[in-house]
Amino acid sequence: MNCDSTNVTAQDRQSCDWTSSQQQCYLSRVSSTGRWLEVRGQSQKDTSKASSPRKMGTQGKVIRCKAAVLWKPGTPLAIEEIEVAPPKAKEVRIKIVATGICGTDIKNVDREYFSQFCPIIMGHEGVGIVESVGEDVSTVRTGDKVIILCIPQCGECDTCLNSKNNICTEIRLAETHLTSEGTSRITCNGKLVRQYATLGTLSEYTVLREISVAKVDEGAPLEKVCIIGCGFATGYGAAINSAKVTPGSTCAVFGLGGVGLAVIIGCKAAGAARIIAVDINKDKFAKARTVGATHCIDPRDLEKPIEEFLFDMLNGGADFCFEVTGNKETVATALGSCHKDHGVCIIIGLIGYWSSINISSQLFFSGRTLKASVLGGFQSLLA
Numbered sequence: 001m002n003c004d005s006t007n008v009t010a011q012d013r014q015s016c017d018w019t020s021s022q023q024q025c026y027l028s029r030v031s032s033t034g035r036w037l038e039v040r041g042q043s044q045k046d047t048s049k050a051s052s053p054r055k056m057g058t059q060g061k062v063i064r065c066k067a068a069v070l071w072k073p074g075t076p077l078a079i080e081e082i083e084v085a086p087p088k089a090k091e092v093r094i095k096i097v098a099t100g101i102c103g104t105d106i107k108n109v110d111r112e113y114f115s116q117f118c119p120i121i122m123g124h125e126g127v128g129i130v131e132s133v134g135e136d137v138s139t140v141r142t143g144d145k146v147i148i149l150c151i152p153q154c155g156e157c158d159t160c161l162n163s164k165n166n167i168c169t170e171i172r173l174a175e176t177h178l179t180s181e182g183t184s185r186i187t188c189n190g191k192l193v194r195q196y197a198t199l200g201t202l203s204e205y206t207v208l209r210e211i212s213v214a215k216v217d218e219g220a221p222l223e224k225v226c227i228i229g230c231g232f233a234t235g236y237g238a239a240i241n242s243a244k245v246t247p248g249s250t251c252a253v254f255g256l257g258g259v260g261l262a263v264i265i266g267c268k269a270a271g272a273a274r275i276i277a278v279d280i281n282k283d284k285f286a287k288a289r290t291v292g293a294t295h296c297i298d299p300r301d302l303e304k305p306i307e308e309f310l311f312d313m314l315n316g317g318a319d320f321c322f323e324v325t326g327n328k329e330t331v332a333t334a335l336g337s338c339h340k341d342h343g344v345c346i347i348i349g350l351i352g353y354w355s356s357i358n359i360s361s362q363l364f365f366s367g368r369t370l371k372a373s374v375l376g377g378f379q380s381l382l383a
């Protein structure tokens with residue numbers, strides 16, 4: 001990660017180039033809500049940057065390197081020396097080149113619920129270079145540039161065989177943050193460290209299943225490609241695949257982090273006529289306009305609830321609304337901002353595990369639709 005963390009923002013998320021850095025990064029701004037994901041550690045030379053994986057001679061050996069480890073929710077990530085075991089069958093070991101930080105990472109590091117998974121290496125938006133491969137790996141080889149897939153596709157389960165779905169049954173492993181054997185390939189002073197979503201990209205090296213990576217073009221700018229791994233695909237796909245935004249339509253996007261901006265880009269690409277960008281942080285508006293928002297609104301500046309404001313402005317409400325803040329209260333607001341008869345509201349924000357959402361049945365009476373979207377409905381095998 002670059003030390004100068006103020007220079008690593010890509011859209012509203014961070015893209016941290018570990019390979020070219022001389023030192024590790026210790027404090028990394030991540031939250032567009034003004035919160036920081038704090039990373040603490042000792043400054044040291046990056047010993048991993050010099051050679052390409054083919055020349056490193058690390059194949060088959062344990063690699064000692066650095067990672068940002070969460071020991072307890074609500075505490076800063078700690079830069080630790082970790083041990084990364086060689087990949088087993090159908091696994092690959094990746095030298096991480098760049099990683100974004102998703103709003104989901106930020107939320108989870110503070111959740112008490114997450115203490116059961118600690119210590120854990122967060123991060124699921126990564127790109128890197130294949131350092132070595134285990135037995136029976138056929139799709140990538142040492143030296144390939146790869147993107148990490150936060151929802152892999154086994155290609156065999158009922159979900160993968162149905163083109164309408166994208167949550168492969170393998171996702172159940174991601175919920176434990178462990179391998180299928182119930183373990184991890186990473187330790188810190190001999191103690192097992194879980195890998196967030198079985199990935200853990202806030203590390204110099206990680207071991208993944210072969211199905212969790214896909215080769216990218218040799219010339220691809222990896223520090224930009226990493227956000228396709230989750231944030232960009234999620235937002236863009238929510239507009240294109242899940243909502244199926246139509247030309248000339250009106251759209252309202254609640255939450256202008258990296259994912260919300262990608263929704264705007266998707267709405268614009270689909271030909272939306274008006275895109276209303278909504279956030280309580282006005283600093284987000286300039287970027288939103290740059291990527292295609294036609295109007296920017298802080299709901300706190302309005303004299304009436306934003307649902308009523310949009311009802312009047314858009315003659316009955318927006319054709320498509322997107323909840324991208326992760327607040328459960330905003331789900332009802334986004335749904336209420338949809339056109340009363342045919343409006344479609346897509347929930348993208350991570351509301352929290354098993355939380356209930358309070359929505360008046362009146363909002364559905366005339367025909368609104370509420371649906372969810374994960375990774376923008378993309379199947380990573382086909383993406």
Ligand code: NAD
Pocket residue numbers: 012013031032033101102103104105107230231234254255256257258259260278279280281284324325326327330347348349350351373374375376
């Ligand atoms: P982010 O934190 O960068 O952005 C959230 C934005 O919402 C911020 O700009 C913030 O100011 C704004 N906001 C907060 N409260 C608001 C309110 N009441 N009204 C209007 N705006 C408000 O996060 P991100 O990386 O863009 O991710 C957004 C959400 O999407 C998160 O909840 C994340 O967990 C979720 N997510 C879901 C998927 C999926 O597949 N469904 C994938 C990635 C991220």
Ligand code: ZN
Pocket residue numbers: 102103104105124125150230231
């Ligand atoms: Zn994500």
